[in-house]
Amino acid sequence: MTVAVTAASGKLGRLVVEALLAAGERPVAIVRDPRKVADLAARGADVRQASYDDPAALDAALAGVDRVLLISGNEFGARITQHTNVIRAAERAGVALLAYTSIPRADSNAMVLAAEHRGTEEVLASASVPTVLLRNSWYWENYGGAVAHAAQSGVLHGAMAGGRVSGAARADYAEAAARVLTGEGHEGRVYELGGDAALTGADLAAAVAEAAGAEVRYADLAQDDYAAALRAAGLDDQSAAVLADADARIGEGLLEVNSGDLGKILGRPTTPAATVFAQFLPEASLQA
Template sequence: MTETVAVTGASGQLGRLVVEALLRRNAGPIVAIVRNPAKVADLAERGVQVRQASYGDDEAFDRALAGVDRLLLISGTDFGDRVAQHTGVIRAAERAGVQLLAYTSIPRADENPMALAQEHRGTEAVLAESTVPHVFLRNGWYWENYTDRAAAAAEHGVLHGSAGEGRVSAAARADYAEAAAAVLTTDGHAGRSYELGGESLTYPALAQVISEVSGKSVDYSDVSEAEYAAALERNGLPTPVAHVLANADTGIRDGWLDVTTGDLAALIGRPATPPAEVLRAAIAR
């Protein structure tokens, strides 16, 4: 493929993995859009074009998207400002004549009541009204979201949460990156919404996986959303972050992150990475 492919947030954990996946696919030219080019100097040495732009800087994105045919818009992290920031990128993509924009969203964003879903829903609404052909990559949870909790659970023998018997269909961050690269380098995706997730586990089952990979007995302790948020605050998380994470567990309890479509495996051509593989590597560090 000779179309120019760009990735926003390319120095981040997901963005860098997407660029690596694009390189493996011999896509090109590849454009890495970052706030700090020094962070991706190694990618520049491998032939990736590095362009500087920050969410909220529309003029910088006009320059960064010049000549870009396909774009991955990785959702930002400035909660409360994300819809406006994403809209600026979408408008720049319109002006640049981008032929496909893929956006990293959340499962069932159009109806998902989770706090984390609200800005994704707003961004999807902007894209739905835009002139840019687009595709929604509704990424489920990452197993990496549990690596710190898994290490603590192995140490103390308890995995805390407020998800009850709800199921979460997570996958490795690299799986979602590979799916994005597949969409950016093949045709037939415009207008699609992919619900992406891997193996589905309850938290008691996740505690059992942690037990297996750590060699230590781990049980699951379920508390209310408010109690879990308070516990996260006591462990040093800022209040807004603690409440968003506790609310995410409630979303899991209510089934909003249980993805059964098989879309992820279909895009990457294999089963998603098992949770034991991700957590074993994290606990071993």
């Protein structure tokens, strides 16, 4: 069985390839720039070059592939077209399973981030290949910059009001994807994936405090004010607006996942937020 991972040089894709290698597989790593995954090639990955915008290259990259993980792209406004290119190439290749990294409750989720996931899922619904949806909730790593700032300032800002977010480590989602890609009985399934703990803003601040060994409190802002704070921190207008929208939608419960699917697939507890947050803090600031 040959398993392919798209966007294999990205943060999630690389972790999926590493999980597959650790499981004894020889995965196909599909990337735009093979130089970025020379280390994975040295460890046994079959590196093939293709972009989401190049159907011919995708056909070549998926030749002989049995199962493929389509990792959602990051070019807002172009993602449905790009994802469709991969789906059609998978159909032409006759793959036995196509997995897609989506977002919780994509069919009804009102987050700005969800729109192109919903559109991609609609394309998948009529695809001629068996599919499985991996609807990933938030990555704890998404808070990396905020964690470092909060540890210094003592304040973690957000706009999630009293909402909860079921985050997990990126490596948790990657391992789950690798297990689905190499397992059986996943065709047609929709997995709502999130961590074991659903955290409020105050809980997130407490996790930062635990990681940093310092007092940190949560301060809730209006969505527009939070977007302004993100811009002041260096984010571009679009990224700030999207992240502020996501935080506000967390306040509506749209990234709270109670299915337990992630832990069931992993067969272990998911990684606590404080464990992930610690990697974003200077070693000298950590508790002994």
